[in-house]
Amino acid sequence: MSVPGAGESVAAEVRRIKVWFRFVPREGWLPHDREGLWAVQVGPDTARIENVPFLQDxxxxxxxxxxTTDADGVHWAVGQVASSGGCTIRVLPVPDGPLGRSAAAVHERLAEFGLGGEAFSEEFPLVAFDVPVGADLRAIKALLVRGQGEGWWHFEEGSVTEAWRGV
Structure with a gap:
């Protein structure tokens, strides 16, 4: 008896790659001019970004x-094909503020929203958050503005949607 599809892979192989972005470093900010983001290749020259950027807007x-892929096999981003509808928000605690230099304290303050995110380093506790479609944008933005006003942190909008701008 033969089984349909026997010998075929049940799921397509996931190809994880790093896609590099080039940018002009900002004065007074980290001195980097590129950032590599993990991605899943979805086509011959396209990939879906799988982590939150710390530097690339x-x-x-x-x-x-x-x-595009250079002669060394490095994948360089050349443009966006489609938006996920999510946002990238970066939060840097104020060192002498109530949260100190604690990325964990920043995560705690925003935990109620269930945002994914990661910290840059212990020395530079910048937290990059992924704000997905369907998140409570009004409440998140209100807390970010309140926290900045009360000296907890500074925040910046790395990538935002019209929905974010509208609240």
Missing amino acids: GVACGDIVRF
Whole structure:
């Protein structure tokens, strides 16, 4: 008896790659001019971003980007193909504020929203958050503004949607 599809892979192989972005470093900020983001290749020259960018603006987790591959096999982003509809928000605690230099304290303050995110380093406790479609944008933005006003942190919008701008 033969089994339909026997010998075929049940799920397509996931190809994880790193896609690199180039940018001009900002004065007074980290001195980097590129950032590599993990992605899943979805086409010959396209990939879905799988982590939150710390430095690159205009990109959010889940976005589909187009890339070229250089002679060394490095994948360089050349543009966005599709937006995930999510946002990238970065939060840096004020060192002498009530949260100190604690990325964990920043995560705690925003825990009620269930946002994914990661910290840059212990020395530079910048937290990059993925704000997915369907998140309570009004409440998240209100807390970010309140926290900045009360000296907890500074925040920036790395990649936002019209829905975010509208609240």
